[in-house]
Amino acid sequence: MRMKKRWLHVTLATAMMLSPFLAWSSGKVHAEEGNRNAWSSSPPFSMPSSLSTQPANVVSGKVWVKYKDQARNGSSVGMFAAVDSDSFVEMPLVAGENVISAVERYKRDPAVAAAEPEYLLQYADPAVMEMPGHVTNGSGSPTVTSSIYRPNDPYYVNGSQWGLSVTEMTYAWERVPERSSIRIAIVDSGVNPNHPDLAESLEAGYNALDEGQPPVDDSGHGTMVAGIAAAVTNNGIGIAGAAGGARIVPVKVGKKDASNKDYIPSSAVAQGIRWAADNKVDVINISLGMPQNSQMIKEAVDYALARNVVIVAAAGNESNHWLFGEPADFPTREDNSYRKFAWTVYPARYEGVVSVGSVSRLANNALTISDFSNIGKITTVAQGTGVYSTALSGGYASGAGTSYSSPMVAGLAALLKTQNKNLSSQDVHHILLDSSQKLDVPPIAGYYLGTYYSPKYQDYYGGGLMNGKRAFTMPRLRMTAVPEPDGRQANVTVKALDDKGNLLRNLSSEISVTVNHEDRYKQNKTVSLVNGEWSGPVELSVTDDVYDITIQANDVPGSGNEFIESGAARFSKLPDRPKASIGSGTYTAPQTVTLSTATPGARIYVTYDGENSYEYEGPLTIGSNTTFYAAAMKNGIWSETAEYVYTIQQAPAGGGGGGGSAGCCAGGGGG
Known part of the structure; x- marks a missing residue:
């Protein structure tokens, strides 16, 4: 009976995978994107740490709050105009209170479910230069392509748009000649509605800053990105x-x-x-970014991804990879005396978002990481220096920055979606990652947050x-996996599909099916696709009371x-998350809180700031207002995170001491 109950979770997990390539988040994407937060040897606390001082990009006097009771969100004055029920409301500050203190309060x-300041994002472009009104020859290398599709746009013809030719986008254009059904949202500064290279493709759009007003560009950034x-x-x-x-x-x-x-508020x-x-x-496409994690933006991103919208975002421009005199040095950098690595900004850093970095072309036509x-956390890279596009003036400009790498990838993502309407946002993300062309890693190292660091390939690229051709021609592996009731094996079927989702019946090849027991070991099984498919059993060997197993198909x-790797089918029974002896709430005296988990042998870890954690060894004394997070771990497998919030108030005159529930004014279940 115990085993049957355990595998109920597994069966449901399998049944819920609606994407034709299954969920990718537990598989290759994590590893390839260099996600530092995916290290399973550390507790899985992902909440943002508290701010002690007000960052420069925080708007004074403005705090957003999301209440657990949605009715309270809806009844508050100044409600943020979210489209679904997960609303944030703007709340007042106490006289003399700064934003950070108000957020913590x-x-x-x-x-309260979440509270945060109004952040200001910035455009991800360090430089833009207006071009003359005419186009000359020789401003770039000749366009190299074997394609029969040869656009007559002057900047493309003269080789200035080398980022499209080196990525073989002409092949993608041939595969998807009809593009008028594609709709790409440019979340930015607006667009010049009268630009001759854009006007006939523009829809009415939306102005999140001044509702009812047209989304007209007043900075030029959005017009560049749209082009x-x-x-x-x-x-x-x-x-x-x-x-x-499109x-x-x-x-x-x-x-x-x-x-x-520039004023780019996080709420907008x-x-x-x-x-x-x-x-x-x-x-x-979001060519904007900031270093902080915003719960409001994160929920909006998740909202869009859940509706199969592909989100492509710029990784940001705060690094300094190259020094004076080196071939790829960007001349406008102020401090060029040492190398510095900056981490991917938000929202590109969120899981599920296609994060785009920039490459530059050297004199010998080799490509390398832009300065x-x-x-x-990078998914793929594209041209990010000397990028020509539409200018606010109605003419054209050349710009640099991941702002201008991102929309190239957004364009390819849109073509993929047009070719196969059944692709989910996860599928497109996976295709863009696996079809990318390998580049040489620059032999450089430098500092990240004061620590000397040698980036790995996936950190850069x-x-x-x-690559537009590989994205359409590489066979895509689709996998289904159904576990046996006793948990010893799963019945797996793998199919190789083309860019339209058709079975490749003329394809026979060896592939690998990998069973990954999280943080313990992997098993690889080489099997043979015949007429584009393979079916057979795969050993799972579930014997523990907790497990986290993924199955994935990839090339040998x-x-x-080469194949586009399948998504990962995940089967798991996680440790029970820690429970507190006293629930979250408001109390009139210090409290002693004991943590426990129903999973035998699991260890509990606690953090107060989301970053620094320690192993729980005994009761916690809560003598002041406190928020902490706890997670349980067994065999390298982590539970979900539990959150507990305690407010300690002075007892009213003549009141009781308030030990335990006797002093509780508003107790409640935590976690």
Whole structure:
């Protein structure tokens, strides 16, 4: 009976995988993207740490709060106009209180699910230069392509748009000649509605800053980004967009303030993402970023991903990979005396988002990491220096930054979605990662947060350079896995599909099916696809009371055939998360809290800041307002995280001491 109950979870987990390639998040994407937070040897605490001082990009006097009781969110004055019920509300500050203190005060309220400041994001472009009104020959290398599709856009013809030719985007254009059904949202500063290379592709869009007003660009950034993604192709003027002919949906989330500075509030970005998802765009491009994790933006991102919208975002430009005199040094960097690595910014850093870095072309036409391009959680890279696009003036400009790498990838993502409407956002993410072309790793090392660090390949490039041909021609492995009731094995079927989702019946090849027992060991089984498919049993050998197993199909190194890796089917029974002897709530005296887990032999870990944790060894004394998080671990497998929030108030005059539940004013179950 115990075994049957255990495998009920496994059966449900399998049944819930709706994507044709299954869920990818436990598989190759994590490893290839260099996700530092995926290290399973550390507790899985993912909440943002508390801020002790107010960062420069925090708006004074503004705090957003999300209550656990949705009715309270809806009844609050100044409700954030979220599209679904997960609403944040703007809440007041106490007289003389700063934003950080107010955020911490609201977080201590057991009724509050989340609280954060209004952050300001920034555009991910360090430099833009307006181009002359005419186009000259020789400003780039000749376009090299074997394609019969030859656009007549001048900047493409003269080789200035080398980022499209080296990534073989002409092949993708041939595969998807009809692109008018594609809709790409540009979450940015708006778009110039009168630009001749954009006007016929523009939709009405949305203005998240001034609702009811058109999303007209006042900075030029959004117009540049829109052109790279989808400027009209083969119209004899200007540039070719990566998905030329696609519909451009401008979503204005940034503007110039009274001091002519860029103003891009996090609440507008979140609202813009939700609006785009509700209006059924195929792809969202976000060439914006900031170093902080915003729960409001994270929930908006998850909202869009759950609706199969592909989100592509810029990794950011805070690194300094190259020094003076080195071939790829970017000349405008102020401090160029030492190498510095900056980590991928948010929202590109969120799981499920296609994070795009930048490469530059050297004099010998070799490609390498751009001087400024952030590293860490990267999916793929694209041209990010000398990028030509549509300018606010109605002409054209050249820019640099991951801002301009991202929309190239967004264009390719849109073409993939158009070719196969059944692809989920996870599928597109996986295809972009696995089809990327490998690049040489620069032999450099430097500092990250004061620590000397030698980046790995995936830190720089993720899968590598985006490639339009490989994205459409590499066979895609689709896998289903159904466990046997006794847990000893799973019945697995793997099929190789083409870019339209058809079975490749003429394909026979060896592939590998990998069974990964999380943090313990892997088993690889080499099998043979015959007429495009294989079916058979795979050993699971579940014997423990906790387990976390993934099964995934991929190519066999050295076999001569490359495949887009399947998603990972995950079967798990995690440790029970820790329970506190006294629930979250408000108390009138210090409390002693004991933690326990129902999983025998599991160890409990506690953190107060989401970063520094220690193993729990005995009761916790709560003498002041306290929030802590706890997780249990057994055999290298982590439970879900439990959160407990305690407010300690002085007892009223003549009141009782308030030990345990007797002194509880508003107790409640934690976690």
